[in-house]
Amino acid sequence: xxxxxxxxxxxxxxxxxxxxATRDEPVLTLDKLTYAGNLQNLAALAxxxxxxxxxxxxxxxxxxxxxxxxxRPRALVHFxxxxxxxxxxxxxxxxxxxxxxGTFTLLEAARAYWSTLSDVESAAFRFHHVSxxxxxxxxxxxxxxxxxxxxCLPNSPYSASKAASDHLARAWFHTYGLPVxxxxxxxxxxxFHFPEKLIPLLIVNxxxxxxxxxxxxxxQVRDWLYxxxxxxxxxxxxxxxxxxxxxxxxxxxxxxxxxxxxxVCALLDALxxxxxxxxxATQIVHVTDRPGxxxxxxxxxxxxxxxxxxxxxxxxxxxxxxxxxxxxTHADWVKNTQSGSYRDWVLKQYGEGAT
Ligand code: NAD
Ligand code: TYD
Numbered sequence: 001x002x003x004x005x006x007x008x009x010x011x012x013x014x015x016x017x018x019x020x021a022t023r024d025e026p027v028l029t030l031d032k033l034t035y036a037g038n039l040q041n042l043a044a045l046a047x048x049x050x051x052x053x054x055x056x057x058x059x060x061x062x063x064x065x066x067x068x069x070x071x072r073p074r075a076l077v078h079f080x081x082x083x084x085x086x087x088x089x090x091x092x093x094x095x096x097x098x099x100x101x102g103t104f105t106l107l108e109a110a111r112a113y114w115s116t117l118s119d120v121e122s123a124a125f126r127f128h129h130v131s132x133x134x135x136x137x138x139x140x141x142x143x144x145x146x147x148x149x150x151x152c153l154p155n156s157p158y159s160a161s162k163a164a165s166d167h168l169a170r171a172w173f174h175t176y177g178l179p180v181x182x183x184x185x186x187x188x189x190x191x192f193h194f195p196e197k198l199i200p201l202l203i204v205n206x207x208x209x210x211x212x213x214x215x216x217x218x219x220q221v222r223d224w225l226y227x228x229x230x231x232x233x234x235x236x237x238x239x240x241x242x243x244x245x246x247x248x249x250x251x252x253x254x255x256x257x258x259x260x261x262x263x264v265c266a267l268l269d270a271l272x273x274x275x276x277x278x279x280x281a282t283q284i285v286h287v288t289d290r291p292g293x294x295x296x297x298x299x300x301x302x303x304x305x306x307x308x309x310x311x312x313x314x315x316x317x318x319x320x321x322x323x324x325x326x327x328x329t330h331a332d333w334v335k336n337t338q339s340g341s342y343r344d345w346v347l348k349q350y351g352e353g354a355t
Contacts, residue, residue, distance in 0.1 A: 001026040002238075003073040005058050005106065006080030008033055010193045011130070011227055013041035015077065016051070018231045026050040028071050030064070031080065032057045032098075035341050040333060041192045058102035061109055068113040075126040075238055076110055078103065084196055085134070085158045086349055089291060092157035099161035100168070103129070107172045107180075114178055122179075126238055129169040129182045133223070133248070134159035136184070138294035145223075145298035148184070148246045155292050166246075179243035183234060186250040186299045190227030190319065191326040195337055196345060198257065199224075199320075202264045203327045204334055206280045207272065212265070213350055216289030218258035221296040225251035226319030229312040236310045247308070250299025253316045263316075267324045287350065 002019070006012040007029030016027050026049075031037045033055050045051040052071070056063045058080045080102060082088065082095045110127050117125060136146040137153030152167075154160040166182055173180040193200040202212050233249040241247060265280035274280065304310045314322075327334060 001028055001071055001073050002075045002077060003028045003030060003067065003071065004077045004079065005030050006037070006078070007031055008037035008039055008041055008053075009079060009083070010036070011188055011230060012079035013038075013192050014190060014227045015079065015231045015234060016042060017044060018228060019235070020045065020048065020050055022235070024050070026052070028052045028054065028067065028073060030054050030056055030058065030067060034082075036083065036194050038192070038337065040336060059097060059105050061105050064106060064109040065112065068109055074121070074124060075128065076106065077128045077130065077234065077238070078106055079130045081162070083158070085156045086196075086290060087345070088156055088158035088161070090348065092161075095157050095161040100164045103165035104168055107168055107178065111172060111176055111178050125179055126243070127169070127172075127178055127180045128234060128238055129166065129180060130234065131166050131182055131184050132159065132162050133184050133186045133250070133297045133299050134294065135163040135166055136297070139296040139298055141296060145250075145300040146184070146248060147300045148248055148303055155294055173244045181237050181241045181243060182246040183237055184246060184248050184299070185230050185233070186223035186225050186297060188225055188227045188230050190323050191330075192333075193227070193323075195334060196342070198260065199264065199323065200327065202261055203268070203324055206265065206268050206283060207328070209274070209283065211285040212261055212280070212283045213285055213287040214257055214261060215287060215293060218261070218286065219256045220293060221254050221256055221298065223250045223297055223299045224253050224255060224260070224316060225249065225312060226314035226322070229314055232313070233304060233310045236308050237304070240308050247304045248299050248301050249304060250301040251312050251316065252301065254296075254298050255316070263320060264324065267321060271324060272328055
């Protein structure tokens with residue numbers, strides 16, 4: 001079996017669902033169920049004997065050691081993290097705890113477990129550390145996209161905490177020989193994306209006839225990848241990646257935030273037009289920019305294509321349409337995410353009038 005941390009969050013849940021849809025190898029999911037974790041994301045697996053869920057903290061060394069000893073996974077895929085840049089600006093402490101201390105705890109527990117394996121098992125064991133393109137920092141408009149050798153220049157508390165965890169993962173490979181793989185992915189979108197991140201926030205706010213907030217001039221650039229493609233890339237790296245290597249994963253799809261909001265609005269105008277016939281784009285508002293806002297991220301994903309034969313299957317148009325349709329047909333899921341703590345966050349970040 002494989003152990004997946006953070007499997008009740010956005011990407012982790014997509015990964016667990018895709019894994020069990022395409023493979024017959026059981027999954028043990030370890031997730032603390034923070035505000036971003038949601039067991040509803042894994043509801044399709046209820047009663048499936050191939051899936052075990054444990055609610056717990058990756059910082060709990062005894063718990064992690066016990067799970068490794070009892071379930072004896074052949075790989076650990078590490079998604080669990082605090083993942084929202086804006087929250088890291090308001091409260092960085094949780095990011096240091098989960099992203100840095102939590103990764104350290106997992107690496108240490110995995111190392112102890114790995115040292116007990118037979119030669120064949122230890123050679124086959126993999127620790128996949130899921131990281132982000134944000135650790136590379138911000139690119140000038142005309143600069144070449146990030147390659148795996150780009151210096152690590154994180155600018156937000158979130159990206160700094162992820163960079164710190166990347167360094168730990170790297171050191172555990174070089175010093176102890178733990179078979180670590182690291183991937184750096186660009187911005188994901190798709191089903192189960194918590195509606196505090198840009199694309200789901202736009203869909204949910206548009207349908208509720210609330211403002212569509214664009215930070216600053218809206219001309220910041222991100223590379224966007226459909227979440228199913230990210231999951232396929234991780235499966236491919238687990239199968240054939242070389243321990244100690246890092247792999248960039250991207251969609252070859254750089255877009256400004258303004259272009260994103262325009263496309264989301266155009267799709268909604270076509271799929272779920274407002275009753276009054278007014279275009280959703282009229283709801284766009286420019287709001288105060290994020291402090292230290294990285295201007296541009298772009299991923300050079302040629303290494304994973306060259307070495308492992310992975311390329312994204314979705315175009316942005318096909319992935320975005322799937323995503324918008326998913327949100328339009330999952331109103332209950334959206335409603336359940338909008339608890340009191342969600343409203344508190346929206347108020348803190350966007351002020352009165354946004355809720
Ligand atoms: P998410 O915030 O949606 O989910 C994180 C999950 O981790 C949640 O289920 C949460 O309950 C769990 N978790 C948090 N702290 C925990 C702890 N201490 N112990 C156990 N579980 C804990 O995040 P996501 O968007 O799914 O991102 C998953 C991973 O992918 C993260 O490591 C993130 O840095 C990375 N990543 C995300 C993106 C993106 O666009 N979302 C892009 C590249 C990389
Ligand atoms: P986000 O989804 O938070 O991802 P990240 O900051 O990790 O890239 O934001 C994506 C982009 O959208 C980023 O440039 C910030 C911007 N943004 C807005 O303009 N308005 C918003 O309300 C949010 C949440 C993000």
